[in-house]
Amino acid sequence: MGVREEFKEKARKASTKPATYGPDINLDYYIQRLKRIEEDAEAINVKDPKVQGKLESVGIDVFEAERSGSYYQVDQQVLSYYSKIPGVKVLTLEEAIENHWDEIKEYFWKAVPVDKDKYTATVELYGRGGYVIIVDDGVKIKQPLQTCLLLYRREVLQAPHNIIILGENAEAHIITGCTFLREPTGVHLGVSEFYVGRGSKLTFTMIHGWGLQQHVRPRTGVIVEDGGEYISHYVVLSPPGTLQTYPQVKLKGKNTRAHVSSVCVGLGKSVVDIGSEIVLEGEGASGEIISRSLGKDNSTIIARGRIVGVAERAKGHLECMGLLLSNSAVIEAVPQLSAHLDDVELTHEASIGRIAEDEIYYLMSKGFTYDEAKSIIVRGFMSVEIKGLPKALKDMIDSVVTIISSKL
Amino acid sequence: MEDTVKCVTCTLGRLSTDYLSIKTCKTILDLGRQEVVISERSMGIAMYVLEVLGLTVSIGGKRILKNINLNIRKGEVVLLLGPNASGKSTLVQSIIGNPKYKIEQGKILFFGEDITNLPMEARVLKGIGLAYQLPPKIKGVKVRDLIIHMLRKRGITTNIMDELEKYASLLRVQHLLDREINVGFSGGEMKRVELLFTLMQRPKLALLDEIDSGVDVENVALMGKVINEHLVRNETSALIITHTAQIAKHVKADRAYVMIDGTIRCEGDATKIVETILQFGFERCIKCARWGIWV
Numbered sequence A: 001m002g003v004r005e006e007f008k009e010k011a012r013k014a015s016t017k018p019a020t021y022g023p024d025i026n027l028d029y030y031i032q033r034l035k036r037i038e039e040d041a042e043a044i045n046v047k048d049p050k051v052q053g054k055l056e057s058v059g060i061d062v063f064e065a066e067r068s069g070s071y072y073q074v075d076q077q078v079l080s081y082y083s084k085i086p087g088v089k090v091l092t093l094e095e096a097i098e099n100h101w102d103e104i105k106e107y108f109w110k111a112v113p114v115d116k117d118k119y120t121a122t123v124e125l126y127g128r129g130g131y132v133i134i135v136d137d138g139v140k141i142k143q144p145l146q147t148c149l150l151l152y153r154r155e156v157l158q159a160p161h162n163i164i165i166l167g168e169n170a171e172a173h174i175i176t177g178c179t180f181l182r183e184p185t186g187v188h189l190g191v192s193e194f195y196v197g198r199g200s201k202l203t204f205t206m207i208h209g210w211g212l213q214q215h216v217r218p219r220t221g222v223i224v225e226d227g228g229e230y231i232s233h234y235v236v237l238s239p240p241g242t243l244q245t246y247p248q249v250k251l252k253g254k255n256t257r258a259h260v261s262s263v264c265v266g267l268g269k270s271v272v273d274i275g276s277e278i279v280l281e282g283e284g285a286s287g288e289i290i291s292r293s294l295g296k297d298n299s300t301i302i303a304r305g306r307i308v309g310v311a312e313r314a315k316g317h318l319e320c321m322g323l324l325l326s327n328s329a330v331i332e333a334v335p336q337l338s339a340h341l342d343d344v345e346l347t348h349e350a351s352i353g354r355i356a357e358d359e360i361y362y363l364m365s366k367g368f369t370y371d372e373a374k375s376i377i378v379r380g381f382m383s384v385e386i387k388g389l390p391k392a393l394k395d396m397i398d399s400v401v402t403i404i405s406s407k408l
Numbered sequence B: 001m002e003d004t005v006k007c008v009t010c011t012l013g014r015l016s017t018d019y020l021s022i023k024t025c026k027t028i029l030d031l032g033r034q035e036v037v038i039s040e041r042s043m044g045i046a047m048y049v050l051e052v053l054g055l056t057v058s059i060g061g062k063r064i065l066k067n068i069n070l071n072i073r074k075g076e077v078v079l080l081l082g083p084n085a086s087g088k089s090t091l092v093q094s095i096i097g098n099p100k101y102k103i104e105q106g107k108i109l110f111f112g113e114d115i116t117n118l119p120m121e122a123r124v125l126k127g128i129g130l131a132y133q134l135p136p137k138i139k140g141v142k143v144r145d146l147i148i149h150m151l152r153k154r155g156i157t158t159n160i161m162d163e164l165e166k167y168a169s170l171l172r173v174q175h176l177l178d179r180e181i182n183v184g185f186s187g188g189e190m191k192r193v194e195l196l197f198t199l200m201q202r203p204k205l206a207l208l209d210e211i212d213s214g215v216d217v218e219n220v221a222l223m224g225k226v227i228n229e230h231l232v233r234n235e236t237s238a239l240i241i242t243h244t245a246q247i248a249k250h251v252k253a254d255r256a257y258v259m260i261d262g263t264i265r266c267e268g269d270a271t272k273i274v275e276t277i278l279q280f281g282f283e284r285c286i287k288c289a290r291w292g293i294w295v
Helices: A002-012 A027-036 A049-057 A093-099 A117-128 A357-364 A370-382 A389-405 B018-045 B088-096 B120-126 B143-153 B160-170 B187-201 B217-231 B270-280 B283-287
Strands: A068-072 A077-083 A088-092 A131-135 A145-151 A162-167 A171-180 A187-197 A201-207 A212-225 A231-236 A240-246 A248-251 A255-267 A271-280 A287-297 A299-310 A316-323 A331-337 A345-354 B048-059 B063-073 B077-081 B102-110 B128-131 B138-142 B205-209 B237-242 B256-261 B263-269
Touching: A002 A117, A027 A117, A027 A187, A027 A271, A049 A171, A068 A088, A068 A131, A077 A088, A088 A093, A093 A131, A093 A162, A093 A316, A117 A187, A117 A212, A131 A145, A131 A171, A131 A287, A145 A187, A162 A171, A162 A201, A171 A187, A171 A389, A187 A201, A187 A240, A187 B063, A187 B128, A201 A389, A212 A231, A212 A255, A212 A287, A212 A345, A212 B256, A231 A248, A231 A271, A231 B077, A248 B088, A255 A299, A255 B205, A271 A287, A287 A299, A287 A370, A299 A316, A299 A345, A299 B128, A316 A370, A331 A345, A331 B088, A357 B120, A370 A389, A370 B143, A370 B205, B048 B088, B048 B237, B063 B077, B063 B088, B063 B237, B063 B263, B077 B088, B077 B270, B088 B102, B088 B120, B088 B128, B088 B205, B120 B128, B128 B187, B138 B143, B143 B160, B143 B187, B160 B187, B160 B217, B187 B205, B187 B217, B217 B237, B263 B270, B263 B283, B270 B283
Parallel strands: A068 A145, A131 A162, A145 A171, A162 A187, A171 A201, A187 A212, A201 A231, A212 A240, A212 A248, A231 A255, A240 A271, A248 A271, A255 A287, A271 A299, A287 A316, A299 A331, A316 A345, B077 B237, B077 B256, B128 B205, B205 B237
Antiparallel strands: A068 A077, A088 A131, B048 B063, B048 B102, B256 B263
């Protein structure tokens, strides 16, 4: 396949190109190790109670009662994948390239450039797996599809390339859970390219629970066509050692909408650089970025947000809130607005502070202990109003956030 | 010799500016009170829901309250009147146990039990409810959720929803139940939601801090009606703080205290005290002949 070789060539040229943001990771070490890690025959049973608990903490329902389909990948190895719904394909990247190339070729490395940085290049050169979800025109999935990417072996590199394609007037809800099962070490790179067709709606809920010796560099690009809507909510329950991500959502079509929110907890000495960008390209496009950062211990969180308005009647709002739970944590908010027409309306609000004592005492006057009051405030801070998310996903996020806020 | 300027608010109705006779009068009151307490203790029942005895309170090293004595009987509705910044909120915050307020001297008894050193939440569990004058915003926490959480924590699970709907509708705050606490609420809405919290807590003693300030006339009447009909029952007493005395027009109060500059200046029949204050303002209390004797 000549096309694939062109991508590989571009990737090779970018294989040492550092990312714009975030600490640099020496990938060579992990790539070398990758060659040594043999595909051991050790089978992982997701229904093993220990594994199950871990997966539930990142929103994965191993019994799949209320799921339309699933995809599981451990390290570089795909465990299982299937779809319950006609008109919806859940495939691995390899299978999609092999058997459905015509359906994906227009979307392969289109929303994220292969030579963006060394992480995207590594995914092309050394990555295995990644889910490809194709939803046909007019198909609306009520129950979410779940995808689960797990790290297992010591100092492993996981580099999947995911693609979601929604045809016209389709609807899908994806819940992605990423965590580690045994070794809190290793690198997770994930390229995700999402295409929301005309009049379609995609909701993407991602929950991450990492170990402090892991490094995570997701690379996400989203393209939304006329009248389409993209809603994403990213929760970092427990951070890796370093995390840097900056999803870019391009609202290409007319009257498109995007809501991108994230809730991130910084623990230990973790360094988290988490941001998002929405480009309002289509007439009447509107976008909203909401971020909530909680800094504990000696963690550092850099919360970026950028909205670019280049179309008539485009509207954007950015909200960046930080809560410091320790004296040695650092939160930095970097909101950016860029308007290119006088018809564009962009706003932002940003604030960083600690929990106000008066709020704690107020709640104590309603009968809560100091610690309960604190966790109610933290819980409230972490909750983001997301319109358009199915109730099941809202409830799931609520319970995940409740558990984590009670531990902070 | 009876004085010509008789104080209308005196509980005995015959106080004069004559120093000796006032002193005698106060002594009688104090003795009388002690006898009552002794006889109650001997019977094992507390007549007072709340007793504040010689309370001195400071914030950040600054003394705000000086030697406060105040009591509330079962089922009694007591007004605490006084101009702005006289220390009324400090007193209720001290009664509820806000750690910001340091008690330097004195005691707080709740049903005869010394609660002076109990943590805030323990006092609330014993049955003290406080409606804040200026409640803070709590982002991301909805009114309904906090009320349910508050009651479940106390083991109250039955009829929560019905009661919540009932009181919310009485107080016209149904539209606020699923909103974040105090985020974007008007002054009146905040006060009504605070009263809703207090009602739902089913306290034995409700402390209502300036629930009438910044509230329109119609809603003061509404809150007064709800307080009369649903909050104050045989088992519930209330201490209502107000500097405008507006709520006093709608709530049947038994007694009133007047606080000025961190001290209690007067105690007596609510109607008479409110009348005096509405007519003459707190000036009359400041100049009152009894001042100096009670401190």
